[in-house]
Amino acid sequence: MLLEAGIGAGLALFLFLAMLGYNIVPFVLILGISALFYFMVVQKGMLNLQSRNRYVGVKISFDDIGGQNTAKRELIEALNFIVSGDRLQSLGIRPLKGILLTGPPGTGKTLLAKAAAAYTDAVFLSAAGSEFVEMYAGVGAQRVRDLFKQAKELAKKEKKTRAVIFIDEIEVLGVKRGSHSSHLEYDQTLNQLLVEMDGLKTSSDVKVLVIAATNRVDMLDPALLRPGRFDRQVKVDLPDKEGRLQILKIHTRNKPLDQEVDLESIAQETFGFSGAHLESLANEAAIYALRDNETTIKSHHFKEAVDKVMLGEKLDRRPTTAELERIAIHEAGHAIISETVRPGSVVHLTVTPRGQALGYMRQKPEGDSYLYTKSYLLKQIKIAVAGALAEEMILGERSTGAAGDFQEAVKLARQIVVTGLSELGIVDAEKDDQAINTKIKEILYGQVEEVKRILTAQLPLLYQVAADLKMQEKISGERLRELIATYSRCA
Template structure:
């Protein structure tokens, strides 16, 4: 309202001066320059008391609405009880927590946990990203930090609340180690201002109690001063969900969707090892989209299975390889599948030569139970599977192709895991101490041993390898049951 009155008075004054015969052109130029300067300063946060930060209504988010993360939620609740039960803790002489740091892979629910924390403490929730504080203009980031804390206090008072939660995502951008950006002191000034503001979060002296919650997937980049007690007092690990947690997340994200009788969420949870909560939400959403494309009133199990493939590998592409290329791709994928069945029977879910994103074809395995430790035997089995595609091409087509590049890269990673975890003939070695030539020699030795084993298995199964490759080229898709049926009907057993 005040802005409109000022603009109206200014226009009226300029019209009056023009009528009286005064030259208003210089005044117009000065006004235009002032307006431009005001716009630049406001855009960069210097004159913006809100700091461009988002005030979010978090009342709908509860801890129970977040699937999985049992330990993280429990640790958060315990930390937040120090804020909720402030009278009890003051009697015990306990200092209230000033900051909580959520760390873990992307998509695991750190933002949702922060919103639930705001609701749990009956606080206003203000969200910002670390990248919003860094500008080329000196002092702008520090000003935005001050504006952020001021906005939190003002919003809490306006809504008659005694607490505010400030959430900064990607805090590693704002709080990276000082001295790394010698040519850009703006980073250090901004971090220094944040440290000062967090030091001032004394609940006994502030009308509004402010809790700082940060989120990062690169805790190693944060400045040590930010992590010390008295600033971020608690570091809460938010990990990828296990099978039970994935089941809970899927139940939450399919609660509003019409599921068919054949849908088995427990199987989908088992097949999605390594998926984050964001991935699982995308699986449920993509399954619904696929059902809509087919004009189906319900979402079926096949829609979820294809959705998992899409989230893992991307959308199907329109690329149409030549007949010779399609046969090579089929041979490659059947090679992977036969070795997969050899090292772990009934492990193949399906095989296809339908292109998705950068993959011209793929073989999907049924995951084993969630694994967090790997034995030498397991790693060698996985190396065999990775080498099998190129080996099959060499046996059937007498040559290899560039389609094995990613397989070789992954195989080398696993070979190095064997070496650097003390499971090779080298014994216990350090990546820093071993020479490149010695490392390369032992990598080649391990790869050659596994490649020889793969060649022996595939040559013993030459007939099914040839027949199944032709069938896959014609049908473009082969499920695991069909594969095992053909393998069990051959004279040469892979077992």
């Protein structure tokens, strides 16, 4: 009504000025531009909000999520405060307004939010932090207001008393204020979110819970993290071995597995994989089975799938004969040293180009280790430099293919020094830079000399492994260990 009255009054004013002989063309142009801006930016932005916010009919439960037992337990405990609303009021307990899920990408934060909505019998409305930030001032704040309004309206429409708003990538929306000095729209949008969360009342007809996800909690404004806004932070970490096994079982329950497939062994070999990686692994294994026209998924399909997820698809590019020989020698060097310092560690080695790698040796992790000893790090340095040293011993010089290996070796040596595991003891990484670099070189040179000694003693084995690898393109860990045993008996 006010808009219509304003338009009518404006037209009357323009007609009156025209009758008095004023030139109203400039005023008409200004009005037209203003109207165009309003309808194209503000109204279009509000309409886009309705299409961007995704209302999802939740069908997932916590039982459908594997590998996050600790996160699920923390989240369920927090959600019980919401489910037991009447009891909370009798004790004067304020229910939670927000739960923040933090952790690496692909660990299941969105799935946990959906399961939380199902657990609390709430409608689930999702949005991404990037969807609220626009170049036009005020649009993001309006979208935040409409998001909370839409959540309440959807809950009433579904005849529910609870609503869950899930904001993914909240670090975009909730970045520390002042970080974008030339773009105050970010700060206005965050301020509006803070106001909306402050305004959530326990006595409301629809109780709204905000669940947000981020892998950069360090970027968030402190005002978001204080009690009364995001009251709980739930860490969603990469799964351990038992968690990976649970996830693999979930993602293979609709797939025909061959009897030889050992999911526990696959779980052990996939240290560092997220839930998303494991889902992709199961899917890729099924695709390889389809390519082979198999009725069941076999162990070698999973082995191929692990390489695919880690490194990418096989490449059509073929190395030259000389390059293939060098790659085979390089990977043979890695494999022999790996088996020397950690017997039984090699899963397989290949010279088939995949992703950015021309060749690759895959190791079996010792276990889900989060702390490393000096002896373990020194062994890993030996394995890293072995490829280039094998090239140098047989072909007379190294190649640029070892650049990544050397970077890894330097990283491991630095880790030894800065964590106080070297003879220097505790060091200051900023003040003792010269001493640290000197010690890193000393550690690296010491491991290089030791690797040269080991490879020199096993030179016939190195030639044989490289020759077999060049001919067959792939050698399993079992075959490698057979060759090592044969040459050990002959020595």
